[in-house]
Amino acid sequence: MHELSLCEAIAATVSRHAGERAATCVVVRIGHLRQAVPATLSFCWRMLTDGTDLAGCALEIEQVPAVIRCRDCGTESTLEVPLMLCSSCTSDDVELLSGQEFLVASVDLVEA
Amino acid sequence: MGRFHRHADGTAHDHDTAHDTAHDTAHDTAHEDDHGRHGDHSGYTATGTSRIAILEDIFSENDRVARENRLTFDAAGVRAVNLMSSPGAGKTTLLARTLAELRDRTKVGILEGDIATSIDADRLQGFGAAVALVNTGSGFGGECHLDAVMVRSGLDRLPLSGLDLLVIENVGNLVCPAEFNVGEHAKAMVYAVTEGEEKPLKYPVMFRAADVVVVNKIDLLPHLDFDLGLFLANLHDVNPTAKVIEASARTGTGVEEWCGWLTGQVERELAQH
Numbered sequence: 472m473h474e475l476s477l478c479e480a481i482a483a484t485v486s487r488h489a490g491e492r493a494a495t496c497v498v499v500r501i502g503h504l505r506q507a508v509p510a511t512l513s514f515c516w517r518m519l520t521d522g523t524d525l526a527g528c529a530l531e532i533e534q535v536p537a538v539i540r541c542r543d544c545g546t547e548s549t550l551e552v553p554l555m556l557c558s559s560c561t562s563d564d565v566e567l568l569s570g571q572e573f574l575v576a577s578v579d580l581v582e583a
Numbered sequence: 584m585g586r587f588h589r590h591a592d593g594t595a596h597d598h599d600t601a602h603d604t605a606h607d608t609a610h611d612t613a614h615e616d617d618h619g620r621h622g623d624h625s626g627y628t629a630t631g632t633s634r635i636a637i638l639e640d641i642f643s644e645n646d647r648v649a650r651e652n653r654l655t656f657d658a659a660g661v662r663a664v665n666l667m668s669s670p671g672a673g674k675t676t677l678l679a680r681t682l683a684e685l686r687d688r689t690k691v692g693i694l695e696g697d698i699a700t701s702i703d704a705d706r707l708q709g710f711g712a713a714v715a716l717v718n719t720g721s722g723f724g725g726e727c728h729l730d731a732v733m734v735r736s737g738l739d740r741l742p743l744s745g746l747d748l749l750v751i752e753n754v755g756n757l758v759c760p761a762e763f764n765v766g767e768h769a770k771a772m773v774y775a776v777t778e779g780e781e782k783p784l785k786y787p788v789m790f791r792a793a794d795v796v797v798v799n800k801i802d803l804l805p806h807l808d809f810d811l812g813l814f815l816a817n818l819h820d821v822n823p824t825a826k827v828i829e830a831s832a833r834t835g836t837g838v839e840e841w842c843g844w845l846t847g848q849v850e851r852e853l854a855q856h
Binding site (some may be wrong): 473476477480481483484488495496499504505506552553554556561562563573574575576577578579580581583 | 591636639643644759823
């Protein structure tokens, strides 16, 4: 629902790093616990960049699994559903190791 | 229009049509080696381009303004609470009760976020509280959330230094507001028992972000098939540490406990000065 706002932020970051060079591909890294829908993000990216300096720049989305570590037994589990419970001992005393990422990871720029 | 696809390793992306050939060729040769590794795409670019690592948070600009907002709150000695819920859960009714309850002991300001209309802001007039409205309606029909910049735009219409507590009433929405920090010290959520037991599992980001969940419309329980125990178990599974307050903004049940949580927030602000 807020993918258009996210694309505006991505475009601003890419433009700032690209300067005068043309960007061909931007890679974003999104944790599974984030609520961005990849297909919607792609749709909004195309809509937002069409007719701008970023037209034709592909948006590549890397999804990062949500991983927790149990403070009781030390087990690391990858979450299939967003339940903060250890897969081994079912403790709820867990810390989140990954899954909240929302990064512009890199951008491909045409050589000047 | 670009097309979107997903790779076996969980990456997904969208191709510009003109860009497909070079990009897919690069994929065939380099992407196989990329399984499970994020960020190492050496040798991955098409001829004539170079890959620049950025590793910048997409929310960095929002978060920068959120930090400025926080500094503004702290300089004014005001505690800020971001109040979120789905539409119709009872945020505004609870706030009207809250303002009536706190009017003689706590100076409260309200920043009211709505896509359109001043209806909610109008309902909160007459309680001696300062109310500022931020309508998010612009561009594509109105933003579904308040972000840090929108909040900042409303702050100069509030007498911050004269306030103890600022409640930022977010746009009614169970998804997007949870993603945007606005500089608040704490996040609170109103949830109505009419919404069903499964909502924490369907909207985990907001339920996980909340420091306190006000379970509202509790007076309706005799008329519903709602299983409060199941809801609380679901909430605990996504957020084991959230404080839960059972309340009815209509009858006043639980409002005192909620106001106690709010004044506890204010006392924490005073303790820092």
